[in-house]
Amino acid sequence: MHPPLAQSERVVSPTGRGYLLLESHPAGCARSVELMRAEVPAPEKPPARRPTALVIGSSAGYGLASTIAGLVRYGIDGVGIGFERPAGHRSATAGWYRTIATRAIARELGSDFSFRNADAFADTTKTETLDLLAERFGGVDYLIYSVAAPRRTDPRSGTTYHSVLKPLGTPYTTRNLEFADDGAAYVREVTVDPATAAATAATVRVMGGEDWSRWVTALAERGLLRDGFRTVALSYIGSPLTSAIYREGTIGAAKADLESTAVALTERLAAVGGAAYTSVNGAAITQALTAIPGIPLYVSLLRGVLGDRFPSPMEQSLELWNQLTAHRPDVDEAGRVRLDRWELSAPVQAAVAERWRSITPETLTELADIPWFRTQFRSLYGFDVPGVDYAAPVETDLPWPDSSTP
Template identity: 60%
Template sequence: MSERVLIPRNRGFLFLDSHPAGCERLVADMWQACPDSADVPEGAGPVALIIGSSAGYGLAATVAGLKRAGIRGIMVSFEKAPTERRTATAGWYRTAATADIARTAGRDLVFLNGDAFSDTMKNQVADLIEQRFGGRLDYLIYSVAAPRRTDPATGTTYASVLKPIGRANRTKTLVFDDQGVPEVREVETGPAEGDDVEQTVAVMGGADWERWIEHLAGRGLLAEGFATVALSYIGSPLTAAIYRQGTIGAAKAHLEATARTLSERLDKTVGGRAVTSVNGAAVTQSSTAIPGIALYTGLLRGVLGEDLVPPVHQLAALWDQLTGAAPLALDDEGRIRLDTWELAEDVQTAVTERWAAATTDTIAGLADLDWFHAEVQRLYGFSVPGVDYTAAVATDIPWPVPTS
């Protein structure tokens, strides 16, 4: 088994290696942070499918689902295995750690690694539901963030872009140099051109989510009362031009429209429903790629401190609503809102004031930079408390194989 001493090597917010022990500890800490629920007897929990289970809110949905609802079922993600030159991706190691927790908790989870957009994966999942989980699926959580998607029906590959719509957008953003020294810059992003909006909607909108539901329904695998949720984000007016009003926002609007269509269909066929869940801000591998989001999140943490709600707590609240442990709280557009703490008027006023005052010289007093910088490193298993980073660690951790 290959063992190495790993140090963080990065290009901006992208790290070249991941730390297995740090990723394992991170998942263990999420498990401990998630509130306990009433015990669910082994083998009696609802059957869930979580698509995009290895990172961000999808990982939080998996951990919270295990602890709050006692789920069993299938987790799908797309991760890279370790090689002689590189470690595995962080999601690979997080998945292995999640599988260990599920096994210890006595929950039957199967982890699949592959392209969630493909019909091959949809068939594999459907077969498992049929053969291993009694032929009935209770919940589907959709949490996919991808740069491109190939439509299996046409073979066409679409690519998503992060662009404003209508005109260029100039915004502040936060960067760190190789020594971790912060700088506030202004960046300009040109507007969407040609079919940028359509391409982004094809990747990040509701088309694949709907295809999953149609595929599973066509196999007769949706349980009575089946519920599905696509995870989404709205965010602050400060980031709206590049996010909610940009190409990604168009995709989110399509996702919400898809939820309404699916919900009508599911209500008629299995007495079920489809909704989107609007989550609050968090540092994720996807969010750090969006101009302005890093600065905004650091400032938000500067305002809220420990009152910033972590993803696993948000997803615990989602599972409580889905399972009936708490009332289903929908806004006027039928969305579950887990972001009210972030968008509270006093919070946004304070963040907006700090945004206006933010420069390279002032940022240290306005944003929680130590927290943000550490959160970025923790995405890859570094800067996790309790881990000895001077010790060599095994990097060729195998992908979890389900028990028979």
């Protein structure tokens, strides 16, 4: 007979609807981190000095990929910040389990890199994180800011701002890729009303550069900026096909604020020979992306055009580190690191636009890479990851990695 299962050990299934899954699979999340690590080439030689990095948003998306790339390829020490929910009635959030797996990589590599589960917008988080950085490292070389949040409470005013994903000026009608309960894909037309001026301003307060600037200011006030300090906030421009809801919408207003913040921060960082950049990454499947009308369909068509030439988040994050550590990063006329040139090239965009015009219920699976998109989306929650036995019970109540010891 098998021993009885612990109360928190059970078979975890991908319950939910649409793009919202209510459970995350611990083993699948851990395996996804292992697969990301496998994409990173080992360094040619150990660094003369381990650089110290602070990664805000280290538990998901490009922030996670940048953390793993930094640990494996560049030997970073430092701190990562995520904001995740522990297991309770349901499993923990996927970022909780991914952080546990990333911490294991850091320990294996001998890196003094710890993780904090905290609200990055809070002043208490800044104070406690900087205390940790000051005690262990005495300074910071890199700050990567990768935050996508639905709301932000300003600790100084107590006001809570909510971000919205809406066009500006006029309603926006588009087609969105959706999935039925049986997993079948279909396209549905959706119309989004324009944002009010107040909603646009609130979105900028959540997703713009204000909090990024406060982190840099806090580091400077504590004397923790090392000579040559560089910081980057991750951004996106995207296709003309989606510009009305993205770059020309509320989120675009926030991204424009990030870019102006980078210019202001670079002026302030001149005293330490430092610089601030925005990194315009290419498209990737993230939980934030699935909430934006039209973009899931666009990305699935983009994959249909590019196939295996579609760069992974890890490939793009490795290039981001190449640029951060370069003597002179390759930036565009606006001072932005561009990791999206592959996506926005004229031939690629023309091919995607042609498919966008040709989509019908009958041609959807021919023109868009639906199996890839669905697998990528479900893998965000630890499902459909190769090498995982989803019929086996797994422990769901796992502790957050201890940040008090290296």
